[in-house]
Structure formats: structure tokens, C-alpha cells
Amino acid sequence: xxxxxFHLPLLKETxxxxxxASHRLMLRGGMIRQQAAGxxxxxxxxxxxxxxxxxxxxxxxxxxxxxxMLMPTIQPATLWHESGRYxxxxxxxxxxxxxxxxxxxxxxxxxxxxxxxxxxxxxxxxALPQMLYHIQWKFRDEVRPRFxxxxxxxxxxxxxxxFDVDAAGARKSYLKMFAAYLRTFGRMGLxxxxxxxxxxxxxxxxxxxxxxxxxxxxxxxxxHKDLMDMxxxxxxxxxxxDLEPLFEQWTSKYAATDEMHTxxxxxxxxxxxRMNARGIEVGHIFYFGTKYSEPxxxxxxxxxxxxxxxxxxxxxxxxxxMGALIEAYHDEEGCKWPMAVAPFHVGLVNIKAxxxxxxxxxxxxxxxxxxxxxxxxxxxTGDRAGEKFARMDLIGLPYILTIxxxxxxxxxxxxxxxxxxxxxxxPLDSVADVIAARVKDALxxx
Numbered sequence: 001x002x003x004x005x006f007h008l009p010l011l012k013e014t015x016x017x018x019x020x021a022s023h024r025l026m027l028r029g030g031m032i033r034q035q036a037a038g039x040x041x042x043x044x045x046x047x048x049x050x051x052x053x054x055x056x057x058x059x060x061x062x063x064x065x066x067x068x069m070l071m072p073t074i075q076p077a078t079l080w081h082e083s084g085r086y087x088x089x090x091x092x093x094x095x096x097x098x099x100x101x102x103x104x105x106x107x108x109x110x111x112x113x114x115x116x117x118x119x120x121x122x123x124x125x126x127a128l129p130q131m132l133y134h135i136q137w138k139f140r141d142e143v144r145p146r147f148x149x150x151x152x153x154x155x156x157x158x159x160x161x162x163f164d165v166d167a168a169g170a171r172k173s174y175l176k177m178f179a180a181y182l183r184t185f186g187r188m189g190l191x192x193x194x195x196x197x198x199x200x201x202x203x204x205x206x207x208x209x210x211x212x213x214x215x216x217x218x219x220x221x222x223x224h225k226d227l228m229d230m231x232x233x234x235x236x237x238x239x240x241x242d243l244e245p246l247f248e249q250w251t252s253k254y255a256a257t258d259e260m261h262t263x264x265x266x267x268x269x270x271x272x273x274r275m276n277a278r279g280i281e282v283g284h285i286f287y288f289g290t291k292y293s294e295p296x297x298x299x300x301x302x303x304x305x306x307x308x309x310x311x312x313x314x315x316x317x318x319x320x321x322m323g324a325l326i327e328a329y330h331d332e333e334g335c336k337w338p339m340a341v342a343p344f345h346v347g348l349v350n351i352k353a354x355x356x357x358x359x360x361x362x363x364x365x366x367x368x369x370x371x372x373x374x375x376x377x378x379x380x381t382g383d384r385a386g387e388k389f390a391r392m393d394l395i396g397l398p399y400i401l402t403i404x405x406x407x408x409x410x411x412x413x414x415x416x417x418x419x420x421x422x423x424x425x426x427p428l429d430s431v432a433d434v435i436a437a438r439v440k441d442a443l444x445x446x
Contacts, residue, residue, distance in 0.1 A: 001344065003379045007044050009033075010391065020216040021330050022323035023148030029335060029395045031322075038145025038153030045395060046322070048343035050156065053321050054135055056187050056340060057158045064180035064239050066131040066160050071110050071117075073137055077103035079112035082296045092140040106139040111292050111313055114161045118309065119298035125165045128300060128309070131173060133160035135318060149323045150280070151218070156319040162312040165300065167289065170310035174206065174287045175243035177314040179233050181210050181283050182250070184316065186232035189338035190328060192282055193227050194250055198259040209257055210283035214327040217278035222266050224253035225273050280324045287312040329419075335396025336419050339442035344377040346435060347397040351385040351404040361428060362403045365413070368432035374439050393418070398442070399435060403428075 008030045018024040026032045031046030042050055058068065077095070080086035086093075086105075094106040107113070114132065122128065135158045145153050162173035178194065185192035190212050197209035211221050233246060254266055254274070266274060290308040293299065299306045329336040339345060346369060350362040359380075366378045377397060379388050385404075392400045402414040412425040415435065426434055 001375075001377050003377060004381055006377065008391075008395075009043070010394065017146075018148065020147050020150070020323075020327070022150060022216075022326035025326055025330060025335050025394070026148055026323070032149065036153075038142055038151070040149065040152065040154070045343050049322055049337070049341055050319060052341040052343070053188065053325075054156070054158075054318050057184055057316050057318060058135065060180045060184040060187070061133050061158065061160060063183075064131070064176045066133045066177075066180075068134065069132050070134045071107075071113050071136060073107055073139070075105050075107045075110075075113055077105055079116055079296075080105065083112050083115075083292050084295055085112070092142065094139050094141050107136075108138055108140045109313075109315075110134070110136075110159050111161070111311075112296065114159075115292045115296045115298050115311070118161075118163055119293075119296065122163070122309075123301060125300040125302035125307070129162065129164045129169050129173060131160055131162045131176070133158060133314075147216070147218075147323070149319045150216075152319070155317060158316040158318055160314040162314070164310045165302065165307065167310055170287055170289070170312055172243070174285065174312050175247050176239050177285050177312070178208065178250075179237060179239065179243055179246055181285065181314070181316070183233050183235075183237070185210060185212070185282060188321065188325060188341055190282070190321075190324065191228065193221075193223055193255050193279075195221060195223070195255040195257050195279075196251075196260045197257050197284065206287040208251075208285050209281050210285075211255075211257070211279035212282055212324045212328060213277045214280050214324070215278055216327055217280045219279050219281060220258040220261075221256070221277055221279040222258075222261050223255045223275050223277065224269055225275055227253050227255055280320075280327060281317070282321050282324050283314075283316045285312070285314040330396070333390070334394035337396045337398060339398050339439060342375075342398050343395070344375045344397050345399065345439045346374055346376045347392040347395075347400045348376050348378045349385075349388050349392060349400060349402045350378075350380050351388065351402060353380050353382050355405060357408055358403055358405060361408055365401065365403065365428070365432060369435065372432060372436035374432075374436050399438070401431065401435065 010030050011028045014024045018027055030043055032040040035041050077086055093108055096104045098104055138157045139154050142153050145151055164170040192210040192212050194208040195211050197207045289310050293309040299308045326335055348366055350358050352358045369376050396418055398418055400416040411428050413428050413431045415426050416423045
């Protein structure tokens with residue numbers, strides 16, 4: 001992509017209400033623009049990152065055996081009256097009325113709707129288990145939206161719902177999602193610790209939040225340090241196998257949010273092995289049995305008669321993850337995107353646009369990189385060199401390749417790693433192959 005054709009409106013000054021790094025950098029880096037309190041337009045750069053995050057989430061859900069669908073953003077209130085949550089949910093639910101005076105709502109979550117869909121389509125226990133998911137925009141009317149996409153009113157969520165004949169089957173579904181979440185966040189370069197958590201308005205008696213430790217986190221968390229060194233589930237994990245050992249491995253050590261914290265239990269851990277920190281919630285999973293299927297009469301017929309379907313729900317904050325990633329990967333100059341979610345793999349800078357030799361070498365390298373599947377943002381503008389470098393640092397592409405008259409005399413291209421700041425010179429004739437190999441290796445690891 002040529003920068004001259006790409007909409008990238010940067011801000012020199014940080015808006016006064018941007019209190020945390022992710023909010024500041026998303027605004028300054030031309031990723032989002034606020035349209036109303038807690039509601040943002042996703043500009044081209046931000047949209048590319050959002051889609052990368054969404055695709056990793058999708059791939060790991062598919063790997064775990066969940067099947068994608070799509071439910072509407074607007075829901076009839078009648079379903080929520082059936083479950084008993086319409087009045088109980090609170091003012092965060094945006095309640096609306098259509099032209100026929102029917103009560104509707106902008107969905108904050110989808111337990112009721114998916115339960116209604118399943119009860120109309122499944123009658124026999126032989127059709128279970130099933131796991132369905134969608135990735136859809138949600139709305140919760142936060143009383144005080146802040147921190148950009150971290151606490152907005154409109155946000156993109158992945159919701160999975162599991163349906164099983166009995167509690168034993170429901171636990172297997174829960175463990176599949178537990179493992180899938182570990183892999184999902186790990187592929188993005190995030191260490192997300194599963195912590196026992198309050199079930200909140202979703203309900204149920206088994207729940208874990210996946211928390212990324214960060215100074216700007218909204219929650220206080222309490223963690224055994226051993227969990228920071230745990231290895232992630234492998235790519236070839238058998239999701240239909242026994243996942244209990246994996247679950248035990250991750251949950252046998254103390255990890256709790258402030259709502260579920262037990263001081264006596266935590267303080268029994270040796271002082272050097274425990275840590276108290278702030279964290280950002282990026283995922284939440286629940287098992288709630290028949291909380292929705294029973295009041296909504298969602299059941300299956302089996303050998304022993306009618307039984308209500310056992311359910312669980314599993315959410316990932318897709319848009320929130322973008323903020324969490326910036327909080328984990330940034331410096332004073334800007335973002336440092338991991339390769340798996342970077343909007344472009346490489347920034348190519350022609351520092352003397354208009355010079356025949358620089359233009360020709362840059363065009364050849366641009367074409368060679370794209371031919372090998374490398375996503376390139378090519379800065380061929382006439383801006384000053386300092387402005388070009390500052391822009392590339394701000395948006396945080398993994399590699400920055402610079403072509404200029406001095407390097408060309410020696411047949412060299414300067415290559416900078418945004419993650420480390422290290423620079424090296426690579427021959428122009430081989431730089432495309434070298435960088436393409438590095439990109440492919442980084443993506444293979446993720």
C-alpha cells in the first residue's frame with residue numbers, strides 16, 4: 001500500500017481526555033476517531049489491526065470445534081422478559097422502541113437469543129453437543145466511558161455458546177474454550193492469565209477471566225508468579241482429548257481478581273512467589289448450566305425423558321484486545337505491534353522521493369516484498385526524512401526499511417527492528433528474501 005493513497009490522519013497533539021497509552025496512540029496514530037462518548041470510527045490503519053485480531057480469534061474458535069454464525073445487534077425485549085433479565089440487567093442496556101411500539105434493545109450480550117435459536121432447532125439429545133459463535137458489535141451504555149476502546153460503549157465481541165446434554169459434557173466444552181483462549185492470546189504475543197472470577201450478570205458458578213497484566217489495568221489482581229512462566233498449549237492440541245490436566249496445570253496456582261480474592265489463601269504463598277498487580281480483562285468464560293434453558297424452556301428429549309440443555313458462554317473483547325496489545329507493546333515514540341497483528345509487516349521509507357535512483361530501488365523492493373506475501377506500507381511521499389521516521393515509529397510496524405542515496409552507493413538498505421530499535425544494513429539484492437523469511441518465521445511462531 002502506497003502511503004500517498006492511504007488515509008492516515010495523524011495527530012501531533014494528544015487530546016486532553018486520552019489518559020492511557022493505548023487511547024493516546026490510537027488517536028495520534030490515526031487508528032480511531034471518536035464520534036460520540038465511547039463510540040469510535042475505525043480508520044483504515046486501526047481497521048486492519050482489528051481484522052488481524054478477529055482472524056486469530058476466529059481460527060482458534062474453529063480449531064476448538066466451534067461453528068461461526070451471526071446474530072443481529074437489535075434484539076426483541078420479549079426474549080429477555082422470558083429469561084427474567086430485562087429488568088435486572090440495569091441501565092447499561094440501551095432500551096429502544098420501534099415504530100410499532102414494540103420493546104427492543106441493542107444487544108449487550110446474546111444468551112437469550114442463542115437459547116431461542118437452539119430451542120427451535122434442536123429437540124433430540126443426539127444433536128448435542130454443539131458450540132456456536134459469532135463476532136458482532138455490542139452496546140453497553142457505560143455511565144462513564146473512558147480509556148478509549150478499553151471502556152467504550154460500542155465494542156466488538158466474540159461470543160461462543162456451548163450446549164450439552166449434561167454437566168459432564170458442559171465441563172468438556174468449558175475446558176475446550178479455556179484451552180482455546182490460552183492459544184488465542186498467546187498467538188498475539190499476550191500472556192493472559194486465567195483467574196477465578198465473579199460471574200456478574202451472566203450468572204453461573206464456574207467462571208474465569210483472562211487477564212493481561214498492565215499498570216493501566218482496571219482491576220487489581222493477585223497471582224502466583226509461576227503462572228507467568230507457564231507454556232501455552234501446542235498448535236496440535238487434541239481438543240477432543242482429556243483437557244483436565246491442562247486445566248489443573250493452569251488453575252492449581254493462585255490467581256484471582258479482586259472480587260474473588262481470598263487474602264488468607266494468597267498470603268499463605270511465600271512472599272517471593274506472589275505478586276499483586278493491575279490487569280486488563282480480555283476474555284471471560286462462564287458455565288451456567290440451565291440458567292437460561294430452564295426459564296426459556298430449551299430442552300432435549302432423551303432415553304430418560306426431557307432434560308434442559310446445559311449451557312456455557314465464552315466472550316473475547318476483540319476491539320478491547322487492540323488496546324491491551326498497545327498497553328503491552330509501546331514506548332515513548334509509539335506502538336510496537338507483534339507481527340501477527342501488525343497492520344503491515346514492513347514500512348518502506350524512500351527518504352529522497354524524486355531522486356531517480358532512490359525511486360527505482362524503492363519500487364523494485366516494494367514489488368519484490370509484495371510478491372513474497374509481505375504486507376508493505378510504502379512511504380513514497382515528499383515529506384522530510386525526520387517526519388517519515390517519526391510516523392513509522394508512531395504506527396509501530398515490525399520492520400522499517402530505509403532507502404537513501406548514501407546507502408544505495410554501497411548497495412545497502414537500512415533495516416530497523418521496531419521491537420528492539422536495532423539497525424542493520426542488508427544488501428539491496430537480498431533484503432527482500434531476508435525480510436520475507438523473517439516475516440514468515442514470525443507468523444509461523446504465532
